[in-house]
Amino acid sequence: MDDFIAARSQMALSLGFHIIFSCIGMVMPFFMAVSHYYYLRTNENVYKNVTKAWSKGVAIFFATGAVSGTVLSFELGLLWPEFMKHAGPIFGMPFSLEGTAFFIEAIALGFYLYGWDRFNKWFHWFTGVIVGVSGLASGILVVAANAWMNSPAGFDYVNGEYINIDPIKAMFNDAWFSQALHMTIAAFVATGFAVAGVHALMILKGNNVLFHSKSFKIAALFGCTAALIQPLSGDISAKDVAERQPAKLAAMEAHFHTEKSAALIVGGIPDEEKQEVKYAVKLPGFLSFLAHGDFSSEVTGLDRIPKKDHPPVAITHYAFQIMVGTGMLMMLVAAIYFLALWKKRDWLSHPLLFKLFVIATPLGFIAVEAGWTVTEVGRQPWIINGIMRTADAVTPMPGIVYSFYTFSAVYASLAVFVAFMLYRQIKMVGRLYND
Incomplete structure (x- = not known):
């Protein structure tokens, strides 16, 4: 493995690890706020127990997400210095605002965790809502920065120089809305199904059925609703990719030959x-x-x-098929649930x-x-679409492969630690919140 592949692999590992905690951090506070609202309206103690249990999970994922997100920030500068040298002043605004949102989220979470019986009950609930809103804003701002890499805007590129920089235009680039919408709904789908699945397992085991039934219903409603509306955002995203990144769309569909009435x-x-x-099934005209x-x-x-601008077709195509296939399966489960x-x-x-x-x-x-x-592999070989190649942005420093191995070990250890903490939290729920 050379240093270029090692740098890309380390970034992919870091992002793949962090995105799980980002999704949960964006969504779980809303579950928490809904259960807390039910408690305030009904005074049923089971909803208070659900809220407290979920808030502890939010705290675990917030701490882990903060660590992994900080690592990503450093990696942008250390692994891709040429990219940050030119791109930093252009798309730095969403990152700065994301830091502000994260700061607000941290304060609100502290108020929420330690505010039981100390604040006015509705103010306490409102701090939980702020945790969710600021977490959602944080995620959208980061996606806006990534969208800029796919649809660069807010500058003029003349003779290798970046001039006439407009950070606002860069942040609200042409791809930000479709990507932010698709990612936000995906976060609700992923977190909703994951949380509902854990509580469904506890129900099947007969553990604290009332507690887990209330939890399951909240998570399932969020996840299933998001799963059914996700194809709408997918359609918006597909049309945006077709307009701005035709190479990515062609790789997604392994579409080798330009044609009319193209088959999906x-x-x-x-x-x-x-x-x-x-061995493909082709649907004429649907692409x-x-x-x-x-x-x-x-x-x-x-x-x-x-050919030098072709993305890796097989990886992009298989990933796209997996995304669509799993999405269709969740839509089926959602349809069955709403029919029920x-x-x-x-x-x-x-x-x-x-x-x-x-x-x-x-x-x-x-x-x-x-x-x-x-999103990332389909943009290759560009780090800034059509402007800067990924190979031109990587650090010239040697030994990145050892950094990749080290980070792989750290993330594997962190994953085991988080899994242990969650397992311990679920077992603790069984002891504290008996029906």
């Missing part, structure tokens, strides 16, 4: 040498519709793009329904990781 490919194994996809809203429109293939709520109330207590959610527990985060793989 389901599955398949791309063969880049022969420029074909084997044209997905990209341009017209079944007969032309979709740019990789044949129109210089609407027409088949007896299904709500059936073990099979809870087993479905247990199976679906990791699907949301698998989809998130696959989606970010599409």
Whole structure:
């Protein structure tokens, strides 16, 4: 492994690790605030217990997310100095604002955790809402910075120089809305299904059924609602990618040849040498519709793009298929759940329904990781799309491979520690909050 691949691998590992905690940090406070609201309105002690249990989980993920997020900030400068030299002044504003949002989130979380029976009950609840809103804002601001890498704006690039810098225009670039919307909904899907799955497992085991049933319902409603509306944001994102990053769309769909009425490919194994996809199911015209809203429109293939600018097709294609496939499975589970709520109330207590959610527990985060793989790998070989190549941004310092190995060990250890803390928290719930 050379230093360039090691630098990319370390960044991918750090981002893949951090994004899990980012999603949970964006969403779990809203679950917490809803259960707290139910407690204030009904005075049912079970909702207070749910709120306190979830708040401890939020604290664990907040601390871990802060550590992993700080590491990412340092890695941007240490691994990609040429990138930060030019890009920092342009897209630094969303990062600065993200720091402010994080600061507000930390203060609000402190108030919330230690505010029980000390503040006015509604002010205390409101601090929990602030934790959620600031966490959501923090995530959106970081995504805005990433969107700038996909759709650079807010500057003029003349003779290798970045001039006429406009940080506001850079932050609100043409891709920020579609990416922020898609990522926000994905965070609700992933966290909702993960939390619902854990509580479903506890229900199946017969542990504190009332406690876990209340928790399950809140998480499942959030996750299932988000899963059903996610395709709308996916459609917006697909059309944006088709317009601004045709090479990425072509890699996502392993679309080698420019054509009208282009087929949407389901599955398949791309063969880049022969420029074909084997064993795929093809839906004629659907890629044209997905990209341009017209079944007969032309979709740019990789044949129109210089070979040196091709993204890794196989990785991008497989990641896209995994993202869509897991999303469809969660939509199916969501449809069954809402059918149960609407027409088949007896299904709500059936073990099979809870087993479905247990199976679906990791699907949301698998989809998130696959989606970010599409976003980052599909942009290659560019770190700033069409402006700066990734290979030109990497640090010239040697020995990055050893840094990658070290960070891999650290993140593996941290993952084990977090898993232990969560397991301990779940076991503690069993002892403290008996029905």
